[in-house]
Amino acid sequence: MAPAGREVVRLRVVAALESGAVRTYRQAAELFGVSERSVGSWWRACRGGGREALAVRRRRRPGPQELISDEERGTLFQAMADYTPEELLIGGPLWTRALVAELIRMVTGVVMAERGVGTWLRRHGFSPQRPDRRSYRQDQAKVDAWLKEEYPAIAARAKAENAAVAWADQCGLRSDTAPPGTSWAPKGQTPVVRVSGRRFKVNIMSAIAARGALYFTVFTGKFTAKTFTTFLDRLARQAGRKVHVIADRHPVHRGKSVTTWLAANRERVELHLMPGYSPELNPDELLNADVKRHVHAARARSADDLAHETRRFLHRRQNQPRIVRGYFHARHVRYTLE
Structure with a gap:
């Protein structure tokens, strides 16, 4: 050696x-x-x-x-x-x-x-890069099974049924989060951004499809089974056909109320849960990052103001399917297009 x-x-x-x-x-x-x-x-x-x-x-x-x-x-x-x-x-x-x-x-x-x-x-071909984060609790065997067996089977079923595939996730925006990005200023003179100083939050439930469709709801209350099933019902109506929804293993997604609702609506919506601790496999996480990068929660004066700005941004993205399609071309989620 x-x-x-x-x-x-x-x-x-x-x-x-x-x-x-x-x-x-x-x-x-x-x-x-x-x-x-x-x-x-x-x-x-x-x-x-x-x-x-x-x-x-x-x-x-x-x-x-x-x-x-x-x-x-x-x-x-x-x-x-x-x-x-x-x-x-x-x-x-x-x-x-x-x-x-x-x-x-x-x-x-x-x-x-x-x-x-x-x-x-x-x-020699190296460059400084921001590393991806992985949970120690992620099960690589389950991730491999998802990539090689489970997701391809879901995609094949959806194609045979002429159904849509939508990737769903939820996130929150807090007013006490620092404004995103950086600002140029003279050395030693830290720039100041005026914020409300109040603490409030809005939640977002969204779903995206590879062809550029975007569905969402913005709410100020807690994320509950009722919120989720209402969103799924509206998603199916707006899609106009059966939808295979892919989401993470949030407790609400696995709750008894949601399971009962899905059983009663199996011809309209089918829910598939991804491997645990694997957010990098979900393209909708990139929409979440996009929202947090462009909606300045710290500058909102109230929860209603923040909800309004969030809806306005998401409506804009709905009219930009090219950007939504771009989420699916990120390295870790490119498998969704195969």
């Missing part, structure tokens, strides 16, 4: 012992395919001298133009793809330029400035 690869293995072994993922040298050795003696040596070295003691000593460097060899570069990129800095005992959950520089230094012995790291990463 190349020195860079050995460096990553040492960091992973010590990280596993520190986190409690493995409890003995033997378990660590079996898990990572190394000897118990090596595990013990690395652990004692790290306890006595920190991460620096795990560094692999190098006697040479590659040529003058590229100080990091192709083999070492491959190891670095693989480590960044497979692990977070936290898992390698370097830092937090995100790969910043500073932490990439630290990884490069520890794995290859090459010292790079943060600016140079950014240039180097861009040269």
